[in-house]
Amino acid sequence: MSQIAASAVIHPMAVVEDGAVIGENVRIGPFCRVGPRVTLKDGVELLSNAVVTGLTEIGAGSKIHPMAVIGGVSQSLHEAGEESRLVVGANCTMREGVTMNCGTVGGGGITRVGDNCLFLANSHVAHDCILGNEIILSNNVMLAGHVRVEEKAILSGGCAVHQFTRIGRQAFIGGLSAVAYDVIPYGMLNGNPGILGGLNVVGMSRSGIERSVIHQVRRAFKQIFESEGSARANAAAIRDEYLDCAPVIEILDFIAAESDRALSSPHRGKN
Structure with missing residues (x-):
């Protein structure tokens, strides 16, 4: 049975499946779909046409824009339907077309996103990624599985990150870069293949x-x-x-x- 706070506002053309947990002052717009194992913490807003599915928790104050699909099954070739999760922190923004997948058992069973992160249009967070706080993924950024991104890192538009790669705190990745190897904290990487060009002095x-x-x-x-x-x-x-x-x-x-x-x-x- 769903647990829906009395202060939640759910558009009559939205679908909230039985079992979902909906916190105080949550707003769910038209044509959204919220799955039966989803938890939306206080103040979450789904604007319209957004899908939140899987065993997924969305932190307080987060906002999900149209056409985003959050909590989908991993795209791993080894996916076999095992129990896995996605946890998104507080005050995150997921713009149009963002996709985030749940984890896999082989990768620890969880994809985790920290607080105050910004995901611009069509960016993708794959299975078993671990992201810190205050990270920015610009338009069309692609994180493969098992990637780790530390706090305050900025990934510019269209860059792609190879699976199992680590990106250190406050690193800056230039647009359209191919990130095949670990990037040190405060590092600045550009190009395809990505070259470590120096330090993110401006960010520091x-x-x-x-x-x-x-x-x-x-x-x-x-x-x-x-x-x-x-x-x-x-x-x-x-x-x-x-x-x-x-x-x-x-x-x-x-x-x-x-x-x-x-x-x-x-x-x-x-x-």
Whole structure:
């Protein structure tokens, strides 16, 4: 049996299936469809012609625009109908035609999106992706399965991200880029194949990172990617030099972490 708050406003031409949980002040427009295992937290708005299905939770204050399909079954070739979920955080906006898929058992069973994220028209979040807070996916961005995107990253229009790739915090991905390898926190990647062109200095400055710290990060970047040897070996060698610089340590930890993908670099696209 559905649990529908008394303050919810549901258009008579919308379909809310039995079992859905609808919070306070939710608004569901005409021709929307809400599945029987969906939870819409307080203040969620579905404008019109939006579909929310699967075992899906939409966080408070989020807004879903027309023709979006949220919580669909994964497109994995190994999909066999097992139980899986999609959890979207608070105050997210999903514009026209956005698609987000539930997870797969083999990938952990959940696709998760943080708070305050913006998904522009026709962007896609595939199965088992994990996204942090305040991420922007511009028009037609495509995330393959198992991608991890850390908070405040910006992915420009039309870029495509290979499965299992990691994109670090506050990274910036240029339009139409092909992201085949991990992108370090604060990195700026462009092209096809994607090349790590430097640091997202503008984003770092806007987020309040002091200029002196940015200079340290730029120096560390050069030591990692312009010195002889591999980026991972170079990163390990300079750690003691930057113990008091949190952004550099974040980059070094990212490089040292286990990953299924190689590391994007300024030279060959990977390292």
